[in-house]
Amino acid sequence: MSGDIDGLCPACLFATAASIDEGVWPYQVLAPIEQDEQGITYLAERAGSGGGGLVALKVVVDGDGEAMRSRFLDLQPALARLQHPGAAKVIDAGSTPDGSAYVASEYVAGPTLAEMVSRRPLQAAERAGIGGQIAEVVAAAHAAGVAHLNLDGSRVRVSTAGGLRVWVTGFGVSVIAADRTGSPDTDLIALDLLVRQLGL
Amino acid sequence: MSEADFPPPRSGRFATTRWSLVIAAGGVADERSADALCSLCELYWYPVYAFIRRQGYDATESADLAQEFFLRVLEKHYFRALDPARGRFRGFLCASVRHFLSNQRDRARSLKRGGTRPPISLDVETAEGQYQREPKDDLTPEKLFDRRWALMLLDRTIQRVGRDYAAANKAALFEHLKGFLTGDSSGLRYAEIARSINMSEGAVKVAVHRLRRHFRDVLVEQIAETVSDPADIDAEIAYLMNAVS
Numbered sequence: 441m442s443g444d445i446d447g448l449c450p451a452c453l454f455a456t457a458a459s460i461d462e463g464v465w466p467y468q469v470l471a472p473i474e475q476d477e478q479g480i481t482y483l484a485e486r487a488g489s490g491g492g493g494l495v496a497l498k499v500v501v502d503g504d505g506e507a508m509r510s511r512f513l514d515l516q517p518a519l520a521r522l523q524h525p526g527a528a529k530v531i532d533a534g535s536t537p538d539g540s541a542y543v544a545s546e547y548v549a550g551p552t553l554a555e556m557v558s559r560r561p562l563q564a565a566e567r568a569g570i571g572g573q574i575a576e577v578v579a580a581a582h583a584a585g586v587a588h589l590n591l592d593g594s595r596v597r598v599s600t601a602g603g604l605r606v607w608v609t610g611f612g613v614s615v616i617a618a619d620r621t622g623s624p625d626t627d628l629i630a631l632d633l634l635v636r637q638l639g640l
Numbered sequence: 641m642s643e644a645d646f647p648p649p650r651s652g653r654f655a656t657t658r659w660s661l662v663i664a665a666g667g668v669a670d671e672r673s674a675d676a677l678c679s680l681c682e683l684y685w686y687p688v689y690a691f692i693r694r695q696g697y698d699a700t701e702s703a704d705l706a707q708e709f710f711l712r713v714l715e716k717h718y719f720r721a722l723d724p725a726r727g728r729f730r731g732f733l734c735a736s737v738r739h740f741l742s743n744q745r746d747r748a749r750s751l752k753r754g755g756t757r758p759p760i761s762l763d764v765e766t767a768e769g770q771y772q773r774e775p776k777d778d779l780t781p782e783k784l785f786d787r788r789w790a791l792m793l794l795d796r797t798i799q800r801v802g803r804d805y806a807a808a809n810k811a812a813l814f815e816h817l818k819g820f821l822t823g824d825s826s827g828l829r830y831a832e833i834a835r836s837i838n839m840s841e842g843a844v845k846v847a848v849h850r851l852r853r854h855f856r857d858v859l860v861e862q863i864a865e866t867v868s869d870p871a872d873i874d875a876e877i878a879y880l881m882n883a884v885s
Contacts, residue, residue, distance in 0.1 A: 445794045452822035453794050453855075454881030456876070460856045502842020505849065541842075630820035 503541025554593035
């Protein structure tokens, strides 16, 4: 024990201990709500929010929480610029207490566009309204410097209570969770496909 | 999300620990605080020995002085007499042995204190062998004390983490992953280790994350035993990191 500890650098061991964030895990998981190839999304509540701070907590299978946290911090300025009410906010990303990787986003209730279309035929005005609102959100995101990269009918939520409202979810999640690269053109192609599916 | 592999080693950030018990009792006022102080001295006696040796005493003198020093520390009136630097046990012990030696230099020592049993068990042969392996540097006794303290703490922490993994039938996993405790996060190494232990790369990253967190928890638990205020733990980690840098 004259220098190294079991072959490990002593100062590095202390540095590792010092670097671990002991912050309190801020979410209470309430229920699983969705599963896809990337992982499971849970409905969760921010601690101390009194039920008002619901989030969609996506736990990513085989994800690297540290790398995701780093990518989130890189993307954070652009995400902060994206202030459109139809864009569900990405809140943070990192590692859960058990080491799994996660991305937390604003929770949006209501059916996805894909579910809505499967339930009933949409009227022409509804289709036009939904298509127009999606296009607005995508344009606002691109103006802020954020590309979605994974836009489809499962990432659009629609509410008709009190008037038609559309939210696009999953902004930046593809970049954060899977380190995907792409350009706004990727979103424009996806938007074109969605508009066609809406029969516009 | 699954349960973590190991339960947190402490309930909350800080429970009653050995040094806080001693401080709260104002020294060795009762059996519990006396036992707590004695066990702390048994854990950390080597830095005291190294401190005395670095002051120029030979091996026999150092062993005798160390025993006498611990006898004094464990006396009931010692805390009142010395007004110890009470925040951290490390600071208290280092200041105390310096004070003790300064009083000893001009005084004939009576090491056979009427047949009193040595207060703690010192393996002098091992200690001297270890001291002889110390780098021939110009560290002051205080710096050598801190460095030895830090290395003993890390050694004990790594051994404890290894035992915890062995108890969970994960000794081989610990051996494969312990290199990541020093912060190497190269993607290539993750992939190599994942292949060698038949895990996915993501699962290895999660396992490394858990290992680092468990290491931190055990280290914090050990440091918490030696400080009186939980707010001192992070500062103590930074101090000890500097002591071994």
